[in-house]
Amino acid sequence: MKEEMSSVDIRYIVQELKEEIVGARVDKVYHEGNEVRIKLHKAGEGRKDLIIEAGKRIHLTSYIKESPQPSSFAMLLRKHLSGSFVDGIEQHDFDRIVKIRIGKFTIIAELFRRGNVILVDENNTIIGAIRYEEFKDRAIKPKLEYKYPPARENPLEVSWDRFVELIKGEDTEIVRALARKLNMGGLYAEEILLRAGIDKKKNVKKLSEDELKVIYEKMKEVFNSPKKPNIVYKEGKMIDVVPIELKWYEGYERVYFETFSQALDEYFGKLTIEKAKEERTRKLEEKKKQLMATLERQERMIKGFEEEARKNQEIGDLIYANYTIIDGILREFSKAVEKFGWNEFKKRLEEGKKQGNKIALLVKNVNPEEDSITIELEGRKIKLYLNRSINDNAELYYEKAKKAKHKLEGAKKAYEELKRKLEQIEKEIEEEEKKIQVKKIEKRKKKWFEKFRWFISSEGFLVIGGKDATTNEIVVRKYMQENDIYCHADIWGAPHVIIKDGQKASERTIFEACQFAVSMSRAWSEGLYSGDAYWVYPEQVKKQAPSGEFLPKGAFMVYGKRNWMHGIPLKLAVGVVKYEGEELVMCGPVDAVKAHTDKYIVIRPGDVKKSELVKRIQKILEKWGYKVPEEDIMAVLPPGEGEIVEVVE
Template identity: 45%
Template sequence: MFSSFDVKIIIDELKNEYNMVGMKVDKVYKIGDEVRIKLYGRGRRDLVLKPGIALYATSYPKPAPQHPAGFAMQLRKHLGGLRILGIEQVGFDRIAKIEFGLFGEENLTKYYVILELFGDGNLILTDEKLTIIGALSQKVWSTRSVTTRERYAPPPAMSSPYEVDPEELIDGETEIVRRLANTMNIGGIYAEEICLRAGIDKRDHSPDPDKVREGIRALLALPPSPAIVNGDVVPFDLLVHEGKERQPFSTLNEAADELYGKHELEQIAKKEVSKKEKQLNKLERILATQQRTVEDYEKKSEQAQQKGNLLFAHYQFVDELIKRFYTAIKEKGWDATQSRVNADKRLSSIVKRMNEHEGTINVELDGEEVELDITCSLNENAQRYYERAKKFKHKMKGARSAIERTQQSIERTRKEDVVVESVEKKQRRKREWYERYRWFVSSEGHLVIGGRDARSNESIVKRHLEEGDIHVHADMTGAPQVILKEGANASEDVLHEAGIFAVSFSKAWKMQVGGLDAYWVHPEQVTKDAPSGEFLTTGAFAIKGKKNYLKKLPLEVAIGIYKDKVMCGPITAVEKNCETIVRVVPGPRSKEDVAKRLQKMLDWDDLDEVVQALPPGTCAIVEK
């Protein structure tokens, strides 16, 4: 279960280490006690929300449920296609608030998803005004309610260790460890840690406030040291855990994913192994029953056949016996005939039973008891036994077919691979810093980067345009800011490539124009100072001085694999750097459809990476 410190640190990791802000929602699933939001846009990631327990990005995939839960479908309906605009902790509480909406010059918030990690936990969907649309669990308390159409309100805020006055924590009546844990909502472990670092007795009711202050400062100054200790994730190396086994991780998210993601998959795998064993046991019990049934049918078939044969073997005797008994019973009745049999020692040794209700007598022939219907002839009695033998043979055939099917089921079940050790992380390659932008490597080895949207256009110039670089831009609005790194001494061919890149990733691609001009300038010519009477929006810059034009550049690119990355850029650059290339031009097909074909042509696993590399608009592949 996450502490407030865990929530604070993991949210920071999700934003900075895992770059989740800006990623787009693909699907939402509820799997067991967790809601999994599948994201794309910078590779693919699964954000796991476990109410009352944790949140983290997982590297362990889980199969989607066959029948999505109602709340998951509600989340998918509202969040599908939107981007994560922000993730924040509510105060210093165990509450995470995730903002979803649309990117633009001014972000448009559409919805919030609020994850409560205290108590039993909850997951709440609200609109942009925090009006509740739906919740995993709707509840009412004395201080607040979580019900649809109500405005979401968190529980009453508690003190934060970053702001608390230690003197307020001491009441002279309560153990300091309890006051620390409850007043600041940090839990017992961190309350004990403060006491240890302050050098005070945790049972003291009136410790020195200055020592308490020093203990809090010491805790807050601890460097990150994520680990799993005693079955919990912890972000710091704590004195309370001294002497206990620590399993260290580079990030708290990795620790949480190991504890919850991998552990739960291992439990699922163990359940699958157990399920397989139970299924095998069940099938083997069925097989044993079916084999006994076949043996029983075979025995009964043989007995019926033998009894029919016995009747013909003693034909004259049995025929005469049936006739005599039929006449005697007809004239004197069953009781009188039974009395006569009982009185005749020889006859009673042959006739074993008489059944008035069934109209039968049982006789012994060669040590085998045979039932005879006295209203039927010997041939009819024998035929009845032969029919019975035939019936059991037919049943034997069906039972043997059932045995064959069961044996096949057992073989299939035995061949199913369910191995606990197969639980492995989905490995993600380390992304280079420039992959957050559009990029390519020129035919002469220069890195060229371009913005993807207004926000990245702003950051690319402010962070990455340096002395010695060249700034390139299509001669129209709605185009990316492009930087040719170390381009001051680049050849005309490379400048031409950067220009093609700038026009191909502009809105001219969507307009499907035949060609477009671009220009290049030096870094000192690019400014955020707008001309008099004008206003520069996010991602827009003004140019001072002369522009160097590149005329009538074609809108066409090529795509290929460069050092385990999908690279899309001018044909000459991609031809130089990639073994297999495919030419792409503006066209009638959606980018997603074209990307699926390119994925096969390039033999590349990550479809999303192909989609992200292509220009913004419909495309066509130029066949060889």
């Protein structure tokens, strides 16, 4: 089973993470053991958690550990990185090393062997690390320059001549030569040779130039394969997670994912939970194992006692069912033994068998030492003591059946007690598993408009607005159409607000959109209680600046008549509304929210920190039966501090 990412995996995940995390803001950093988790927020996309496990993996995760008291390394990372933005991420050469640039600093994730996570400054000087260590050619210690491990060959950049030189310099199987010399690991060496149709065990000295050319071409093909992330299963168990379709795994069950991060997260997330369960319940599982073994032995004993009781009871009954025959055998045989002795009796018995005597043929064994004979009746062997009566013989079997039943009762009681103990152990295991501090954040797939500021007007029109320069640009350029209405607050940096299909709306919706534009602007964070806004038609909004002027990103010019609304109060409401089959937390003008839900919270500019305001709103929503993540509430609220002025239930 795979336990760490390969250089190939890292190449693909880094390409993916460039799209996912570059431009995201660092909210908080957590550290425990070998793991560092960076909680990020990306405008228009919300929360993203990046997990780095030294020596093993790096990807976005939804499996979140409840972190203990922050470590000194976590505090160091928070001090230097919180509030900064991710500027870039790259793989160092083709090694299992990833560099993440955040502001003036860089996190270096070493994902080979024991691994490490190191923070360096703009001069590549080490500020801190998970662990400090020394090697023969470098050291990980504060104030020292960070040095990379000795470089290894990059199969993506290796020339044909260099490839031949590397491979021909070996005297081993081609699969080993590829894995060692070109830093790709065994799996991808096998895949390349499988696609090339060349025996992996063939010695490199016996390879022709044509065969080497095919291997070289297939190597380039594999490492430039289109991304198709999947988890590979064998007999229902995960055995690998890979970024591309591998011929090597043809015939195996495979589950595909939209992103490599999702595949890695599902794979390593489940491993993390399984390991956490194993660590927390190891002793209890040992007890359970012992109890189950004892329980199995007890089950076998119960079956044995049941069989013994049944068998002896049936033999006792069989003796009485054949009373005349058995009584006659006991009387006649005891007299014969008394008269002739056992040796003569046995001789006469054998002669009787030869002559076909029915009674003699019933006898299967003679035991002079026990003064007994064994006969067979109705397929049952019955031992009879010649010195006892038929009643005494039958009673012997009934007594054995009675003792077996008594033992059976005791065994059943012991079995029930073991079952009770096993159930108790299983409950304890279940309770311990509940304490495992790893939970999976189930992220709802957001609707397209949730990357912007938005609300549904009281008349049912969708209104969207930008959150920053980038989303402002997108709102106007991509989503504004000729039948919409454009609204803007009379303050610099206010969001561009669009009423979709707004030319069919009444003045009521237009007023709500203008109130939204004012409330979502800097006017809120400045503590203003009212502001002005205007609306125009889409054709009046252009990216064309007056001569000699320049329009920055997110800025547009409005030409022609503006339809003004003055003295609009900055007041919004928060509630959970049903829209397109889903329940969504919405923040918008009070009349708009009121039109779609009976319960809502009215807010206005105030002096309560936004994070605290979010928690208060979350508690009220929870009381109403809605479990809304903090980040979802944070995403819809206006910028800056505020206060709750009314709760309508």
